[in-house]
Each structure stands twice: as structure tokens, then as C-alpha cells.
Amino acid sequence: MRILFLVLAFVSASAFSQQREKEGVEVQKSRLLLLPASTVERSATQQYQQLMRAAAQKGLLNNDKAQLERLRAIARELIPHSQRFNKNAAKWQWEVNLITSKSVNAFCMPGGKIAFFTGIIDTLQLSDDEIATIMGHEIGHALLEHGRARMSEQVLKNVGISVAAAVFNLGQVSGELLAQAANLAVSLPYARRQESDADLVGLELAARAGHDPRAAVVVWQKMSGLARVSAKGGSGQPPQFLSTHPSHQNRIKEIEANLPKVLPLYHRKRNP
Ligand SMILES: [Zn+2]
Numbered sequence: 001m002r003i004l005f006l007v008l009a010f011v012s013a014s015a016f017s018q019q020r021e022k023e024g025v026e027v028q029k030s031r032l033l034l035l036p037a038s039t040v041e042r043s044a045t046q047q048y049q050q051l052m053r054a055a056a057q058k059g060l061l062n063n064d065k066a067q068l069e070r071l072r073a074i075a076r077e078l079i080p081h082s083q084r085f086n087k088n089a090a091k092w093q094w095e096v097n098l099i100t101s102k103s104v105n106a107f108c109m110p111g112g113k114i115a116f117f118t119g120i121i122d123t124l125q126l127s128d129d130e131i132a133t134i135m136g137h138e139i140g141h142a143l144l145e146h147g148r149a150r151m152s153e154q155v156l157k158n159v160g161i162s163v164a165a166a167v168f169n170l171g172q173v174s175g176e177l178l179a180q181a182a183n184l185a186v187s188l189p190y191a192r193r194q195e196s197d198a199d200l201v202g203l204e205l206a207a208r209a210g211h212d213p214r215a216a217v218v219v220w221q222k223m224s225g226l227a228r229v230s231a232k233g234g235s236g237q238p239p240q241f242l243s244t245h246p247s248h249q250n251r252i253k254e255i256e257a258n259l260p261k262v263l264p265l266y267h268r269k270r271n272p
Helices: 003-020 037-057 064-085 087-091 117-124 126-143 146-159 161-167 175-187 194-208 214-233 239-244 251-272
Strands: 095-099 104-108 111-116
Touching: 037 095, 037 104, 037 111, 037 146, 064 087, 064 095, 064 111, 064 126, 064 194, 095 146, 104 126, 111 126, 126 146, 126 194, 126 214, 194 214, 194 251, 214 239, 214 251
Parallel strands: 095 111
Antiparallel strands: 104 111
């Protein structure tokens, strides 16, 4: 009897751990990663530092302690879970800054360089959970190396396939070209598949950090509301965020369909 009980306990424990392993979202790895991750991260870091210096010189690097600490606290909650999607993330020198700008925008460059614009927080009146899902989405792009794929693509386009082999040594690639590619990595729209995957990573990071992943639905509702207002000739620009993260009709539906995969993680974190 006792043995039977032990066996049953073992079976149910392994079924439970299997179920736990199945929890979370499924995403695709990037292809066409011609440029080494270290090169991409170094170049992105230089671009990020230049951008922050330029913002500081113009007095636009926001030092509002409460707002900055709010962003950095959310990042500290999300980051420990990032290795589930990219093991190298453990070595990243993460940075979070706030830029004073009406632009409704946020990004995370390769290597974990995050920036939020005051415009996205103020215009959309973001809650902490909503910030967590946006930041998680941006971190998702970096973890899935969408920027690295884009930079590789750009460099290939510019130096030509014939010297692609040489690119592995990077002797042929000028710093300028890399810088250009790094800029494009955050200023061009992502593909739909990349957007969906970044959404999923964002949901899971937020949920594991104890932020309600359902906030992602609210974010996209607010975002499309804002786009509708500006399309009707209302005040303000269309959100910059939408030009780099094209919304599609099914986005909210896809997020909602994936919530059951991450809500248990959120509930467990909230009520351990
Ligand atoms: Zn995106």
C-alpha cells in the first residue's frame, strides 16, 4: 500500500513537473544571424550611449526620480526571467533610461539597452502592469534577437553577398555601417511574426514577475484608440510606437488566446 502510494506520488509529481514545463509561451528563434551577437551588442551599446548623450545635452534625459525608479524597478522584476528566452542575457549590461519627449515610443536595443519616452507613459496613462507588458515586449525583441537579424540583413544588403564570408571576420564592415544598421534595428517596423513573438515573451515575463499579463490587451486598446483619434484629425501625432510595431487586427485576439498559458504563472507569483 505504501509502495503504491509512493508510486502514485511519484507519477503525480512528474506529471505536475511536466505540466509546469509546458507552461509558458512558444516562440521562434531568429534566423540569418550573420553578425556575431557580441558585435551587434557592442554596436547597439555605442548607439545607445550616443543617443543618451545627445538627449542629456539637450536636457531631455529625464531625471525625475520617481518616474525613473518606477521604470527601473519594473525592469529589475522582469530581467531575472529573461534567460528563459536567451541564455546570454545573463551577461548583458542592462540599462533603463527615460527620455523627455511627446513621442509615444519605447525600445530595447540588442544587449538590453532600454529607453522609454515620457510620451508613452503620459499619453497612455500607463499603469505598472501596462508598463511591464510594453517593456516585456521590447525586451522580447532583444531576447529573440530581432535586432541582430535585422542588422545582419542590413549589413548583407550593404556589403553584398560576395563578401559575406569576410563579414564573419568583420574586416569588411565599417563601424559606420554597423552604426547605421544598429539604428535601423530599432527604427524600422518589425515583421508580424516577430511582433507576435515579442508579445508572447512580454506576456510571460510580465506574468512571471507578478504583473497582470491581461494589461497587454489594455495597452493595445489604448494604442489603437490613440491611432484612431489622430487619424480623424485629432490633436497629436499617430503613435511612433505603431510605426515600429505595426498593429494588426488579430493582435489582441492572439494575446487573449495566449493568456491561459501565462495566467497560472501570474497567479502563482501573486499567491505562492
Ligand atoms: Zn514590437
